Amino acid sequence: MTARFGPVERLAVLSDVHANVPALEAVLAEPDVATADLVVFCGDLTWGPEPARTADLVRALGPRAVFVRGNADRAVVELATGARPAATPREAWMLDLHPAAVVEFLAGFHSAVVVDVTGLGAVRCCHGSPRSDTELVTPATPAARLAALSAGVPERILVGGHTHLQFDRRAGDLRSVNPGSVGLPYHDNTPGTAYWALLGPDVALRRTTYDVAKAIAATVAAGDPKADVITGLLTAPPSVAELTADAERLEFSD
Numbered sequence: 295m296t297a298r299f300g301p302v303e304r305l306a307v308l309s310d311v312h313a314n315v316p317a318l319e320a321v322l323a324e325p326d327v328a329t330a331d332l333v334v335f336c337g338d339l340t341w342g343p344e345p346a347r348t349a350d351l352v353r354a355l356g357p358r359a360v361f362v363r364g365n366a367d368r369a370v371v372e373l374a375t376g377a378r379p380a381a382t383p384r385e386a387w388m389l390d391l392h393p394a395a396v397v398e399f400l401a402g403f404h405s406a407v408v409v410d411v412t413g414l415g416a417v418r419c420c421h422g423s424p425r426s427d428t429e430l431v432t433p434a435t436p437a438a439r440l441a442a443l444s445a446g447v448p449e450r451i452l453v454g455g456h457t458h459l460q461f462d463r464r465a466g467d468l469r470s471v472n473p474g475s476v477g478l479p480y481h482d483n484t485p486g487t488a489y490w491a492l493l494g495p496d497v498a499l500r501r502t503t504y505d506v507a508k509a510i511a512a513t514v515a516a517g518d519p520k521a522d523v524i525t526g527l528l529t530a531p532p533s534v535a536e537l538t539a540d541a542e543r544l545e546f547s548d
Contacts, residue, residue, distance in 0.1 A: 302410070362404050362419055429546050
């Protein structure tokens with residue numbers, strides 16, 4: 295059964311933090327996040343250079359914080375339990391960064407949650423889509439696929455992450471929202487921009503600036519085997535048009 299929360303006046307939604315602590319700290323310091331009735335994290339919280347610090351920061355929010363499992367959170371638990379062998383040096387490195395207590399924390403995440411938000415009604419929060427944490431939903435996802443992925447879901451506002459693209463789109467009676475990525479966004483704006491959303495009484499897409507040099511330094515200091523790739527994504531990510539075209543070609547990606 296899907297966990298339900300609310301009613302709440304203001305819901306802050308953060309997604310795809312990827313253990314980017316400088317970006318997370320900047321967003322958590324935003325007044326509208328600090329005073330939100332509820333903060334929902336839509337997955338892929340700790341897959342990055344500082345998972346333990348990330349877990350400490352979000353757990354300090356107490357009962358205001360609600361966590362949805364992303365494919366990366368699932369991967370950490372699968373690696374830790376032996377359900378999934380480490381296929382790359384980076385997967386082995388990532389597992390080593392996660393203390394047992396953090397793995398246990400991730401294992402308790404919800405697959406999806408529904409929040410009753412004043413002015414919007416019932417909002418379903420997931421990672422990729424209601425049917426898969428690896429489904430890629432973009433501003434260009436055809437209406438037919440949106441209808442298929444939301445089949446059997448009564449909520450008509452879907453909030454998800456995974457594609458690291460911020461958008462708010464209506465297709466028929468369905469409203470598809472992605473708050474964007476806090477820690478590793480795909481965007482056309484200045485490096486050092488973190489993305490999130492505030493819901494209630496409508497949907498407000500937000501962005502926050504942070505020190506991207508600190509995030510890059512943390513990635514290098516942690517010994518990320520793909521530090522050069524992450525640095526490139528933080529400083530010169532694929533454009534929104536490029537990412538959208540690639541995601542729509544794939545439809546699903548882990």
